[in-house]
Amino acid sequence: MLSEVLLVSAPGKVILHGEHAVVHGKVALAVALNLRTFLRLEPHSNGKVDLSLPNIGIKRAWDVAGLQSLDTSFLEQGDVTTPTPEQVEKLKDVAGLPDDCAVTERLAVLAFLYLYLSICRKQRALPSLDIIVWSELPPGAGLGSSAAYSVCLAAALLTVCEEIPNPLKDGDCVNRWTREDLELINKWAFQGERVIHGNPSGVDNAVSTWGGALRYHQGKISSLKSKQESITSCVPDDAALGRRNGEMKLGSPALQILLTNTKVPRNTRALVAGVRNRLLKFPEIVAPLLTSIDAISLECERVLGEMGEAPAPEQYLVLEELIDMNQHHLNALGVGHASLDQLCQVTRARGLHSKLTGAGGGGCGITLLKPGLEQPEVEATKQALTSCGFDCLETSIGAPGVSIHSATSLDSRVQQALDGL
Amino acid sequence: MLSEVLLVSAPGKVILHGEHAVVHGKVALAVALNLRTFLRLEPHSNGKVDLSLPNIGIKRAWDVAGLQSLDTSFLEQGDVTTPTPEQVEKLKDVAGLPDDCAVTERLAVLAFLYLYLSICRKQRALPSLDIIVWSELPPGAGLGSSAAYSVCLAAALLTVCEEIPNPLKDGDCVNRWTREDLELINKWAFQGERVIHGNPSGVDNAVSTWGGALRYHQGKISSLKSKQESITSCVPDDAALGRRNGEMKLGSPALQILLTNTKVPRNTRALVAGVRNRLLKFPEIVAPLLTSIDAISLECERVLGEMGEAPAPEQYLVLEELIDMNQHHLNALGVGHASLDQLCQVTRARGLHSKLTGAGGGGCGITLLKPGLEQPEVEATKQALTSCGFDCLETSIGAPGVSIHSATSLDSRVQQALDGL
Numbered sequence: 126m127l128s129e130v131l132l133v134s135a136p137g138k139v140i141l142h143g144e145h146a147v148v149h150g151k152v153a154l155a156v157a158l159n160l161r162t163f164l165r166l167e168p169h170s171n172g173k174v175d176l177s178l179p180n181i182g183i184k185r186a187w188d189v190a191g192l193q194s195l196d197t198s199f200l201e202q203g204d205v206t207t208p209t210p211e212q213v214e215k216l217k218d219v220a221g222l223p224d225d226c227a228v229t230e231r232l233a234v235l236a237f238l239y240l241y242l243s244i245c246r247k248q249r250a251l252p253s254l255d256i257i258v259w260s261e262l263p264p265g266a267g268l269g270s271s272a273a274y275s276v277c278l279a280a281a282l283l284t285v286c287e288e289i290p291n292p293l294k295d296g297d298c299v300n301r302w303t304r305e306d307l308e309l310i311n312k313w314a315f316q317g318e319r320v321i322h323g324n325p326s327g328v329d330n331a332v333s334t335w336g337g338a339l340r341y342h343q344g345k346i347s348s349l350k351s352k353q354e355s356i357t358s359c360v361p362d363d364a365a366l367g368r369r370n371g372e373m374k375l376g377s378p379a380l381q382i383l384l385t386n387t388k389v390p391r392n393t394r395a396l397v398a399g400v401r402n403r404l405l406k407f408p409e410i411v412a413p414l415l416t417s418i419d420a421i422s423l424e425c426e427r428v429l430g431e432m433g434e435a436p437a438p439e440q441y442l443v444l445e446e447l448i449d450m451n452q453h454h455l456n457a458l459g460v461g462h463a464s465l466d467q468l469c470q471v472t473r474a475r476g477l478h479s480k481l482t483g484a485g486g487g488g489c490g491i492t493l494l495k496p497g498l499e500q501p502e503v504e505a506t507k508q509a510l511t512s513c514g515f516d517c518l519e520t521s522i523g524a525p526g527v528s529i530h531s532a533t534s535l536d537s538r539v540q541q542a543l544d545g546l
Numbered sequence: 547m548l549s550e551v552l553l554v555s556a557p558g559k560v561i562l563h564g565e566h567a568v569v570h571g572k573v574a575l576a577v578a579l580n581l582r583t584f585l586r587l588e589p590h591s592n593g594k595v596d597l598s599l600p601n602i603g604i605k606r607a608w609d610v611a612g613l614q615s616l617d618t619s620f621l622e623q624g625d626v627t628t629p630t631p632e633q634v635e636k637l638k639d640v641a642g643l644p645d646d647c648a649v650t651e652r653l654a655v656l657a658f659l660y661l662y663l664s665i666c667r668k669q670r671a672l673p674s675l676d677i678i679v680w681s682e683l684p685p686g687a688g689l690g691s692s693a694a695y696s697v698c699l700a701a702a703l704l705t706v707c708e709e710i711p712n713p714l715k716d717g718d719c720v721n722r723w724t725r726e727d728l729e730l731i732n733k734w735a736f737q738g739e740r741v742i743h744g745n746p747s748g749v750d751n752a753v754s755t756w757g758g759a760l761r762y763h764q765g766k767i768s769s770l771k772s773k774q775e776s777i778t779s780c781v782p783d784d785a786a787l788g789r790r791n792g793e794m795k796l797g798s799p800a801l802q803i804l805l806t807n808t809k810v811p812r813n814t815r816a817l818v819a820g821v822r823n824r825l826l827k828f829p830e831i832v833a834p835l836l837t838s839i840d841a842i843s844l845e846c847e848r849v850l851g852e853m854g855e856a857p858a859p860e861q862y863l864v865l866e867e868l869i870d871m872n873q874h875h876l877n878a879l880g881v882g883h884a885s886l887d888q889l890c891q892v893t894r895a896r897g898l899h900s901k902l903t904g905a906g907g908g909g910c911g912i913t914l915l916k917p918g919l920e921q922p923e924v925e926a927t928k929q930a931l932t933s934c935g936f937d938c939l940e941t942s943i944g945a946p947g948v949s950i951h952s953a954t955s956l957d958s959r960v961q962q963a964l965d966g967l
Contacts, residue, residue: 403867409841410871413834417878420830446824450831450878457838457874466891470884 126252127285131166132535132543135276135527137262138269138332139384139482139491142422142451143341145400145458150343151419154426155328157336158384159524162260162273163535165543166281169253176237177257179542181264183230187221189251192242195219200243208239208320216242216320229264236275236317244282244313252285259542263516266386267393267483272329275317280310280527291529298534301525307334310527336526338429340422349426378432379523380444381494383472383507385479386516387464389487396486400458414457421451429523441495445478448493452480460485464515468492471509475502494519547673548706552587553956553964556697556948558683559690559753560805560903560912563843563872564762566821566879571764572840575847576749578757579805580945583681583694584956586964587702590674597658598678600963601685604651608642613663614672616640621664629660629741637663637741650685657696657738665703665734673706680963684937687807688814688904693750696738701731701948712950719955722946728755731948757947759850761843770847799853800944801865802915804893804928806900807937808885810908817907821879835878842872850944862916866899869914873901881906885936889913892930896923912943 136157143153175186199215216235219242226234237256245251258277262270280302283289289306293299302310314330328341338349404411425447432440452469455461465481468490472479479492494503503519510517535543557578564574596607620636629637634656640663641655658677666672679698683691701723704710710727714720723731735751752767753760759770825832846868853861873890876882886902889911893900900913915924924940931938956964 407841407845407867407871410838410845410868413837413841416834417831417838420828420834424828424831446828447831450828453874453878457871457878463891463894466887470887473884 126168126248127287127291128168129291130532131164131281131284131291132530132532133164133166133277133281133284133527134161134530135273135280135333136161136269136336136524137273138329139489139522141338141482141491141522142425142447143418144481144483144485145397145455145460146415146418146422147341148397148400149404149415151415152422152426153328153341154338154349154422154429155332155341156338156380156522157332157524157526158262158268159379159521160261160268160384160518161524162258162262162270162277163539163543164256164258164277164281166285167255168285169255172253173255174241174251174253175255176234177255177545178230178233179257179259179545181227181229181233183233185220185234187219187238189253192219193251195242197242197246200239200246208316212239213320232271232321233274236271236320237278239320240275240278240282240313240317243316244279244288245286247288248286254285256281257543257545259539263386266489268384268489269329269333271321272314272318272325272333275314275321276310276330276333276527278317279313280529283310283313284529293529293531297531299528299530301528307526310334332526334526337523338426340426349429378429378436379521381496381498381519381521383477383479383492383494383503383510384518384520385468385490385492385510387462387468387487387490388514388516389462389464391462391484391486391488393484396460396484400460403459411458414454418451418454421447421454438496441493444493445495448478448480448491455481455485462487464513465490467513468510468515471513472506475506475509477506491522547589547669548708548712549589550712551589551953552585552702552705552712553951553953554585554587554698554702554705554948555582555951556694556701556754557582557690557757557945558694559750560910560943562759562903562912562943563846563868564839565902565904565906566818566876566881567836567839567843568762569818569821570825570836572836573843573847574749574762575759575770575843575850576753576762577759577801577943578753578945578947579683579689580800580942581682581689581805581939582945583679583683583691583698584960584964585677585679585698585702587706588676589706590676593674594676595662595672595674596676597655598676598966599651599654600678600680600966602648602650602654604654606641606655608640608659610672610674613640616663618663618667621660621667629737633660634741653692653742654695657692657741658699660741661696661699661703661734661738664737665700665709666707668709669707675706677702678964678966680960684807687910689805689910690750690754692742693735693739693746693754696735696742697731697751697754697948699738700734701950704731704734705950714950714952718952720949720951722949728947731755753947755947758944759847761847770850799850799857800942802917802919802940802942804898804900804913804915804924804931805939805941806889806911806913806931808883808889808908808911809935809937810883810885812883812905812907812909814905817881817905821881824880832879835875839872839875842868842875859917862914865914866916869899869901869912876902876906883908885934886911888934889931889936892934893927896927896930898927915940 137160138155139158141154141156147153172189173186177184220234262268264270292302311334318325318330331346428443469479472492477492479490481490507517558581559576560579562575562577568574593610594607598605637656683689685691705712732755739746739751749762849864890900893913898913900911902911928938
C-alpha cells in the first residue's frame with residue numbers, strides 16, 4: 126500500500142454529435158469535457174475511512190474495523206465484479222445511510238463503498254483513507270459527472286492499493302497511466318457507474334478515462350483513430366499520455382467551446398420516447414433524418430482526424446456547418462427547446478454556432494469558439510448568455526482523460542476545494 | 547366575339563412543402579392561395595386596346611388598326627404557340643416601349659401583347675378592348691402573381707373570342723370553366739409565363755388555373771387525387787367546379803393561414819445554388835435530408851386527401867408537425883433567415899406553426915390556423931407579426947382556380963380597384 130497523498134482528476138463529457146440517433150443504432154461522438162472532477166486521497170492511521178463530497182455537502186466516515194469484519198465475500202466474482210441488485214442491497218446495510226437520504230448522496234456513497242471494498246479487499250487489511258472529491262461539473266446536467274467521480278475513485282483506489290503503479294515521477298506536474306492500467310481503471314469505473322445508473326452505456330466512463338474523443342456505435346466504443354477496434358483493444362497514442370490539459374489526445378484536437386447550461390430541467394426518458402414515437406409515426410420522414418445525423422457524426426469524425434494531422438482554418442467552418450445542421454435535425458426530432466433556440470440565436474448574432482448536447486429539451490448546449498476569436502468577443506457572448514439566465518463556462522473538449530497530479534501543479538481554487546476550505 | 551363585360555379572377559400560389567427539394571427530383575406540393583388577381587375586360591368600339599395595371603402604375607393603349615396591320619404570322623406555330631426569343635424581340639417593337647421601361651412593366655406588356663395577338667388573331671378583326679388587371683398579390687414575392695396575371699388574361703381573351711364558352715349563367719355569382727376549357731386556359735397562360743420567365747416550371751399557372759393543391763414531381767404536374775396522371779389528363783371533380791371561394795377543390799380542403807411577408811429581399815438563384823453546393827459538399831448528409839423532405843410532402847398529400855374525405859381535428863396536428871419538421875429541414879439546407887426564425891418564434895409562442903414558403907432566405911412564410919381558433923387570437927398574432935415589421939394577411943390555401951364572376955358578386959374593394967378608383 127502506498128502512503129503518499131494522491132491527486133487525481135478526470136474529465137466530464139459532452140456528446141458532440143449523434144445524441145438520440147445513437148439510440149437507433151447510429152454513431153455518436155462523445156468528447157472529454159475539460160471540466161474536471163478532482164480527488165485527493167490521503168492514507169492515514171486513525172482507523173477510519175472518510176469520504177467528503179463538498180459539492181453535495183456530504184461528509185461520511187466508517188470504521189475500518191467495522192468494514193473489515195464484514196463478510197465481503199458477496200463481492201467476490203472474479204477480477205472486476207459487476208454489481209448485482211442483491212449486492213447493492215447489502216451495501217446499503219454497510220453504508221448505514223438514513224432512510225431519508227437523498228438519491229444523489231445514497232448513490233455516491235454506495236458507488237464509493239462498492240469500489241473501496243471491491244478493490245481494497247485483496248489487501249491484507251482494509252486501508253484507512255481520507256478521500257475528498259470535488260468537481261467543476263454540475264451534477265445531473267448530462268455531463269458525465271458520475272462517471273468522472275467513478276473514474277477518479279477507481280484510479281486512486283487501484284493506485285493506493287498498488288494494483289496499478291503510480292505514474293507520477295519526481296518532477297512531473299501531471300502524468301497518466303499506461304494503456305493496460307487505464308483499461309483496468311475503466312473497467313472498475315464502469316462498475317461504479319453501474320451502481321449509480323443500473324445499466325449505463327459505458328461511454329461516459331470510457332471518455333473520462335481515455336479523454337479525447339470516442340465514437341459509440343451499437344454498443345461498441347472505439348477511439349476516433351482506430352475506429353474498427355473496440356476501446357479495450359485500442360492503443361492510445363503513448364506519446365500523448367502525460368500531455369497537459371487542452372492538448373491533443375488520441376489524434377483528436379482540443380476545441381475551445383462555451384458550455385451553456387440553460388438550467389431548463391429536462392426529462393431524458395420522455396425525450397427519448399418522443400423521438401421513438403416520432404419515428405414510429407413518420408418512419409419515412411424520421412429514418413432518413415437519423416441517417417443524415419449519422420453522416421454528420423461521420424463527417425465530423427473525418428474532419429477531427431484531419432485536424433489532428435493537418436489543422437487548417439476551413440476545418441472549423443465545416444465543424445460549424447455540421448453543428449448548425451445537427452441542431453436543426455435535433456429540432457426536427459422534437460428535442461429542441463425555446464431556451465436552446467435562444468442560445469443559438471444569441472451566439473449566431475455574434476457569428477458563433479451552437480447546438481444542444483445530450484438529451485435536449487433544455488439542458489446544455491455547446492458553442493464552438495474558433496481560434497483567433499478575441500477574448501472581448503468571447504466575454505461579450507458569455508455576458509449575453511448569462512443575461513438570458515443561463516450558466517456559461519469557457520472550456521474545451523478533447524481534454525485528456527484521467528490524470529494524476531503533483532500537489533503544486535493544481536491551481537489554488539482546486540487546492541482550496543480539496544483542502545475543504 | 548362577345549360584347550359583355552367579363553370579370554375574371556385567378557389565385558396565387560404557395561409551396562406548401564417541397565421547395566428546393568423539387569430541384570433535386572423530389573415532390574413539391576403547390577396550393578392555390580386565395581389572394582387573387584382580378585381582371586375586367588370590356589369590349590368597346592373606340593378602335594383602341596387599353597391595358598391598365600394599377601398595382602404597378604401602368605396604363606398603355608394601342609391602336610387596333612396599327613396592330614391589325616402587323617404581320618403577325620410570326621406567331622403562327624400551331625394551336626398554342628410557344629414564344630421564341632425572336633418573337634419576343636418582335637413584340638418589343640410592336641409594344642413601342644421606351645428604352646428605360648422597368649422590367650416588370652416590359653414583361654407585363656409583352657405577355658399581354660403576346661396573348662392578345664396570338665389568341666385574337668384568329669378573329670376576323672382584332673377586337674377593341676379595355677382591360678384592367680388588379681391584384682391582391684404582392685409582386686415578386688414568389689406567390690405566383692405573374693401566373694395569376696397570365697391565367698386571367700388567357701381566360702378572358704379566350705372567352706371574349708369565343709374560343710371557350712362563358713360559363714357564367716344568369717343568376718350565377720361565380721362559375722368556372724369545364725376541364726377542357728381549363729386545359730386550354732392553362733396552356734395559353736403557360737405561354738404568357740414563358741414570355742415573362744423564359745423557362746417556368748408550369749406549376750404556378752397550373753395551380754392558378756385548377757386551384758386546390760397540385761403535386762409537382764420531376765416535371766410532371768398532377769392533382770393530389772389522381773396523382774398518377776398528369777394534369778392534362780387528370781379529371782377534376784366536376785361537382786367542385788363552380789364552388790365558392792374557400793370550399794373544397796380537387797379533394798383538397800381549404801386551409802386557413804396567415805401569409806407573412808418578411809419583406810427581406812432574397813436571391814432565389816443564390817439560394818438554389820447554395821443548396822446545390824451543400825449537397826455537393828455533404829452528399830451523405832444532405833441527400834437523406836431531401837429524402838426526408840420528400841416524405842413530408844407525401845405524408846402531407848396523404849393527410850390532405852384524408853381531410854378531403856373525412857376531416858378530423860388530429861389531421862391538423864399532423865399538418866403542424868409536418869410544417870415544423872420541414873421548416874427545420876429548410877434551415878438545415880441553409881435557406882432559413884433570422885426574419886423567418888422570428889416569424890416561427892412569434893407564432894410558436896401562440897401555439898401556431900409556421901414555415902417559409904418558396905425560396906426562403908427571407909420572403910414569405912405561412913402559418914396554419916386551426917379551425918376553432920378565436921378571432922382575437924388571430925388578430926393578436928397578426929398584430930405581433932406586424933410589429934416585427936412584416937406584412938401579414940389572413941387568407942386561405944386550396945382556393946378555387948380561375949373563375950368568372952358577376953359584377954355584383956365582387957366585393958366593393960375589388961369593384962373600386964377595377965373601376966380604376
